[in-house]
């Protein structure tokens with residue numbers, strides 16, 4: 574099957590500052606893909622390159638199997654884009670703009686468009702200039718979904734949406750996926766997209782550090798464990814167990830961090846009288862934040878090494 578998006582060595586330099594560097598990415602069709610990274614990481618640059626709004630310094634890319642530059646018109650007919658900073662004809666009402674865009678496109682199912690307006694609770698009769706940021710965003714989203722495109726490119730689509738609308742937006746993405754469409758969403762926030770996305774790519778300082786399923790990210794999770802024993806235990810019994818780090822034993826309570834399986838630690842602990850075990854699993858967020866921080870921690874995590882992941 575043709576990938577929805579494929580890039581090879583895609584690079585954009587802005588003079589001395591970097592946009593994105595040597596990005597190889599494949600996004601399979603029919604998935605919801607999260608493109609995550611901090612401010613200035615290169616998310617919007619990547620999206621603009623794929624839409625042929627800016628030209629790469631080097632590298633190649635295909636959208637729906639078509640060359641992003643040579644086949645741009647053919648691609649444009651089959652995709653939707655909602656930019657991070659939406660600027661719309663402000664004198665029109667939402668409905669007028671949607672009608673105009675629908676006519677430009679040519680095939681819009683009006684009943685479906687109206688159902689989107691209703692589901693996102695957009696007031697279509699207000700002039701766009703009078704709408705709040707979140708309500709403007711809804712106009713962009715209705716415009717993107719109403720044409721039922723094969724690929725939706727959404728640059729931080731959830732910014733400004735209230736939780737109710739966000740939930741409805743997620744349902745729209747899931748319905749798009751059920752219909753075999755692909756959704757590419759950029760975001761700063763893993764928690765916002767982790768339950769929605771099939772896979773996520775993490776970009777920092779223009780470099781794609783990792784592309785993983787949420788399940789694989791979780792498999793490398795860190796667990797904080799605390800075990801209360803019936804009496805004193807020797808820290809040395811536990812210190813060399815696989816995956817165990819930051820070990821401390823005080824007053825019969827062991828505290829440590831475990832990367833991966835906790836099996837060895839639990840079996841070692843079972844030789845003593847155990848009163849209580851507490852496991853704090855904030856690790857997905859922690860792994861993710863490690864990608865955000867500068868330096869080694871992120872690179873180690875990206876390489877899949879069992880290094881300690883410092884936030």
Ligand SMILES: Nc1ncnc2c1ncn2[C@@H]1O[C@H](COP(=O)(O)OP(=O)(O)OP(=O)(O)O)[C@@H](O)[C@H]1O
Nearest residue numbers: 587590591592610611612613614615616617618619
């Ligand atoms: N037109 C431009 N001229 C010079 N540098 C640019 C230009 N556009 C982007 N950059 C630089 O490229 C890098 C990536 O920017 P980009 O807008 O892609 O980040 P982003 O991940 O979308 O960030 P945000 O989360 O803030 O939207 C940044 O360092 C930015 O300063």
Ligand SMILES: [Mg+2]
Nearest residue numbers: 616617618657
């Ligand atoms: Mg951006």
